[in-house]
Amino acid sequence: MVKSIMQISSRFTVALHIFSCVDTFKDEYKVTSDFLASSINTNPVIIRRILGQLKNAGLIEVARGTGGVTPTRPLAEITFYDVYKAVDPIEDDELFHFHENPNPECPVGRNIHNLLNEKLESIQRAMEDEMRRYTIEDLHEGMEKLLAEEA
Amino acid sequence: MVKSIMQISSRFTVALHIFSCVDTFKDEYKVTSDFLASSINTNPVIIRRILGQLKNAGLIEVARGTGGVTPTRPLAEITFYDVYKAVDPIEDDELFHFHENPNPECPVGRNIHNLLNEKLESIQRAMEDEMRRYTIEDLHEGMEKLLAEEA
DNA sequence: CAAGTTGTAATTACAACGGTTACTTCTGTT
DNA sequence: AACAGAAGTAACCGTTGTAATTACAACTTG
Numbered sequence: 365m366v367k368s369i370m371q372i373s374s375r376f377t378v379a380l381h382i383f384s385c386v387d388t389f390k391d392e393y394k395v396t397s398d399f400l401a402s403s404i405n406t407n408p409v410i411i412r413r414i415l416g417q418l419k420n421a422g423l424i425e426v427a428r429g430t431g432g433v434t435p436t437r438p439l440a441e442i443t444f445y446d447v448y449k450a451v452d453p454i455e456d457d458e459l460f461h462f463h464e465n466p467n468p469e470c471p472v473g474r475n476i477h478n479l480l481n482e483k484l485e486s487i488q489r490a491m492e493d494e495m496r497r498y499t500i501e502d503l504h505e506g507m508e509k510l511l512a513e514e515a
Numbered sequence: 516m517v518k519s520i521m522q523i524s525s526r527f528t529v530a531l532h533i534f535s536c537v538d539t540f541k542d543e544y545k546v547t548s549d550f551l552a553s554s555i556n557t558n559p560v561i562i563r564r565i566l567g568q569l570k571n572a573g574l575i576e577v578a579r580g581t582g583g584v585t586p587t588r589p590l591a592e593i594t595f596y597d598v599y600k601a602v603d604p605i606e607d608d609e610l611f612h613f614h615e616n617p618n619p620e621c622p623v624g625r626n627i628h629n630l631l632n633e634k635l636e637s638i639q640r641a642m643e644d645e646m647r648r649y650t651i652e653d654l655h656e657g658m659e660k661l662l663a664e665e666a
Numbered sequence: 667c668a669a670g671t672t673g674t675a676a677t678t679a680c681a682a683c684g685g686t687t688a689c690t691t692c693t694g695t696t
Numbered sequence: 697a698a699c700a701g702a703a704g705t706a707a708c709c710g711t712t713g714t715a716a717t718t719a720c721a722a723c724t725t726g
Contacts, residue, residue: 371605371612373714378614380631385623396671403621404614407716412672429724431671444634454522461522463529463555463684470554472536475661480531483595483649490645494638503630510626524683547702558685563703580693582702614715 375451378404379414380444383500384507386424386433396431414451421450440501445492447500459488526602529555530565531595534651535658537575537584547582565602572601591652596643598651610639 381404386395393399397408397415404411415433418424423442425434435442462480466473532555537546544550548562555562566584569575574593576585586593613631617624 372610374612374614375714377611377627377631377635381614381617381623381627384627384630385621388623394671398671403618403624405616405618405624406614408672409674409717410715412674416673426672427724428672428722429670431724444638459523460528461525463525463532463557465556466532467554467556470536471662471665472532472539472658473554473556475658475665476528476532476535479535479654479657479661480528483653484528487595487642487645487649491638491642494641498634498638502634506630507623507626510630511622514622514626526683545702549702559703560686560705561684563705567704577703578693579691579703580701582693 372448373452375414375417376448378406378410379418379447379451380500380503382411382414382418382433383435383439383442383447384503386435387439387500387504388507388511394431395433417451418447421446423447423450435500438501439504440499442500443496444498445495448492448495458484459491460484523599524603526565526568527599529557529561530569530598530602531651531654533562533565533569533584534586534590534593534598535654537586538590538651538655539658539662541583545582546584568602569598572597574598574601586651589652590655591650593651594647595649596646599643599646609635610642611635 382400385400385403389395389399397411400411401408415424415426419426422436423446425436426432427434460480462477466476468474533551536551536554540546540550548559548566551562552559566575566577570577573587574597576587577583578585611631613628617627619625
């Protein structure tokens, strides 16, 4: 039995978790990598690496020495797509992967890439466009609602 | 420099390549795993493994002993989604991956999964729906056109 | 300066992927 | 019946991505 687990890395959902924590706890606690690691149940270094990727992408600022995370723009202007691109950089931005060097002497081999390219791009675009529909602000609202229901 | 290569495995595009070869060469050659491996430029065993997955998914029949691949239904009824599901089986069908065991004592930790689930499902659905729009028949037509342009 | 925190390198363990060899099983032909 | 060609499959291997962990340097504030 073949058991493949081709999933998008957990960095993406961890990054969304981070944003949600920062938003929820920013006034109440100092949101450090240790704090976040405890909520997510992982190692602080994992968190720092993801924070570094979000910082490199210009989505947040991280206070060195003192600790703390600050988004660089309104939460409604940070989409799931921004976060995904920040933590899951893909070579050439291509979600799909061709086998290298198909046989150029085979009519199919030398045309398959061309034939598939447009279709695969539209599939990738469909996913990414849907990712652009959701923002960190949506997370903020959704979490408030869930917490209100808990009370 | 972070170099992540989170791509969908080449099995998917290789499987599409296989279908295109079978369709193009079925009357002219005996399309064996060796033949396919030569067009794709890989090892015959790799091809056989993928043929096995396509067979298990009920998309093709493979002639043991004599060799040869036959789709089990009209090419217009085999979608990219069918092929993708056949060769890239994902645990629980979930494209996105959560970190295990977030802290249940943290309000965010115990609600994040619930909060994200619906949104992530819609992203995955967007991709899969677009995959369903393309069929092996489209490959057939596209390849004929490209080959006509070559002549 | 001391304490707390981020940044980061180095290492480990594990799993997926693609490749390869070798062998068994099957099928049609001679 | 034997043979040849081909699929099926097990057993490896090397490479790479992921997540975890330790250790330590760099930074910031009190």
